[in-house]
Amino acid sequence: MRTEFDSELEQRLVRYAAIDSQSDEDSPSSPSTAIQLDMARLLVEELEAMGAEEVRLTDYGTVLATIPATPGVEAPVVGLLAHVDTAPAYNATGVKPVVHRNYNGGEIAFADAPELRLSPENSPYLGEKAGDDIITASGTTLLGADDKAGVAIAMTAARHLIDNPAIPHGKIRLAFTPDEEIGRGVDQRLPADLGADFAYTFDGSKPGEIIYETFSADAALVTVTGVSAHPGWAKDKLVNALHLASKIVQTLPQVTRTPETTDGRDGFLHLTEIRGNAAACELKLILRDFELDGLESHGALLRQVCEAVAATEPRAKITCAIRPQYRNMRYWLEKDMTPVELAREACRAVGLDPQGEPIRGGTDGSRLTEMGVPTPNIFTGMQEIHGPLEWISVQDMAVATKVALELVQRAAKG
Numbered sequence: 001m002r003t004e005f006d007s008e009l010e011q012r013l014v015r016y017a018a019i020d021s022q023s024d025e026d027s028p029s030s031p032s033t034a035i036q037l038d039m040a041r042l043l044v045e046e047l048e049a050m051g052a053e054e055v056r057l058t059d060y061g062t063v064l065a066t067i068p069a070t071p072g073v074e075a076p077v078v079g080l081l082a083h084v085d086t087a088p089a090y091n092a093t094g095v096k097p098v099v100h101r102n103y104n105g106g107e108i109a110f111a112d113a114p115e116l117r118l119s120p121e122n123s124p125y126l127g128e129k130a131g132d133d134i135i136t137a138s139g140t141t142l143l144g145a146d147d148k149a150g151v152a153i154a155m156t157a158a159r160h161l162i163d164n165p166a167i168p169h170g171k172i173r174l175a176f177t178p179d180e181e182i183g184r185g186v187d188q189r190l191p192a193d194l195g196a197d198f199a200y201t202f203d204g205s206k207p208g209e210i211i212y213e214t215f216s217a218d219a220a221l222v223t224v225t226g227v228s229a230h231p232g233w234a235k236d237k238l239v240n241a242l243h244l245a246s247k248i249v250q251t252l253p254q255v256t257r258t259p260e261t262t263d264g265r266d267g268f269l270h271l272t273e274i275r276g277n278a279a280a281c282e283l284k285l286i287l288r289d290f291e292l293d294g295l296e297s298h299g300a301l302l303r304q305v306c307e308a309v310a311a312t313e314p315r316a317k318i319t320c321a322i323r324p325q326y327r328n329m330r331y332w333l334e335k336d337m338t339p340v341e342l343a344r345e346a347c348r349a350v351g352l353d354p355q356g357e358p359i360r361g362g363t364d365g366s367r368l369t370e371m372g373v374p375t376p377n378i379f380t381g382m383q384e385i386h387g388p389l390e391w392i393s394v395q396d397m398a399v400a401t402k403v404a405l406e407l408v409q410r411a412a413k414g
């Protein structure tokens with residue numbers, strides 16, 4: 001179905017996707033890459049041009065803006081968020097967005113990657129999208145609909161509200177954050193600077209998806225310090241840290257509690273990195289579970305394994321430090337489901353059946369919710385993200401825009 005938002009959304013996505021704004025997990029700076037500020041500055045310009053108020057770029061790289069409440073409307077302040085960075089997982093330099101207008105339902109080829117094919121076979125949801133306008137990249141990069149689609153949706157909704165002052169809504173705060181993909185999108189100052197009673201990230205996939213459950217996440221760092229000695233004269237002296245590290249790895253569960261052996265509501269321990277030498281080495285792990293007692297049990301198991309291996313070699317030193325990363329937003333949202341209910345009502349109002357599997361990951365909303373701003377996640381339409389097959393339907397983005405508009409009006413009704 002064509003809507004008045006289609007061409008604006010298409011143009012915004014094409015414009016935003018062409019800007020390289022990839023984040024970098026190895027960079028210690030904030031934002032992690034200066035190129036994200038190119039996107040941020042463009043948004044500042046566009047927000048000012050459309051007549052948004054209090055537009056600013058914070059020194060932590062987040063763009064903030066206000067759409068004032070319709071005169072006479074008393075309502076909670078609602079935040080609309082999206083992230084400007086794209087995933088470090090795949091090439092994001094030189095994105096050339098391609099619009100496949102009135103998609104014919106068959107295979108989509110890529111100008112810059114002759115072997116690559118996108119079709120309902122490798123992306124089943126595409127099979128439902130014949131007749132839509134589909135946007136892809138050209139084959140050598142990701143598209144970055146994650147999360148430029150979210151940016152386009154929030155910007156289009158904002159522009160529509162500014163141009164149509166009769167639509168009743170409360171004060172709306174917009175925030176476009178950097179570094180979501182590397183888990184550093186929510187600065188300590190953001191909740192206060194945002195000043196929203198609750199908020200939504202537009203960073204989900206299929207139409208109708210409203211997510212208010214994410215993993216709870218800890219990160220673990222295991223250090224193994226052996227005893228270094230010249231290998232020629234090492235008899236009865238050398239304690240090889242690498243051997244002990246591999247013992248730890250071998251003792252950890254292999255056929256349960258790993259990402260590759262779990263799905264649904266089951267959590268895991270995941271070894272992400274081993275670095276070091278015979279003298280000393282480090283193991284990095286991430287621990288994930290929907291429930292806190294599950295998360296704790298993964299941590300307890302890891303500690304137990306470290307202690308058991310340490311006991312086999314008293315000359316070595318093994319430490320295990322576990323730190324929290326983010327928490328399941330459900331713990332807060334289930335106390336007051338209003339933000340989730342509003343989003344579900346908004347979906348029904350545009351003819352969608354709201355749904356939401358808990359996501360086996362985190363969002364900026366996980367951190368924000370924990371910091372006092374309940375922030376469920378809403379769909380954008382993005383599919384096959386973080387790779388060359390990434391695609392999105394313009395018409396799905398339009399439905400998400402309508403949900404955003406319904407949402408802010410419903411929030412104003414109380």
Ligand SMILES: [Zn+2]
Binds near residue numbers: 146180203
């Ligand atoms: Zn995203």
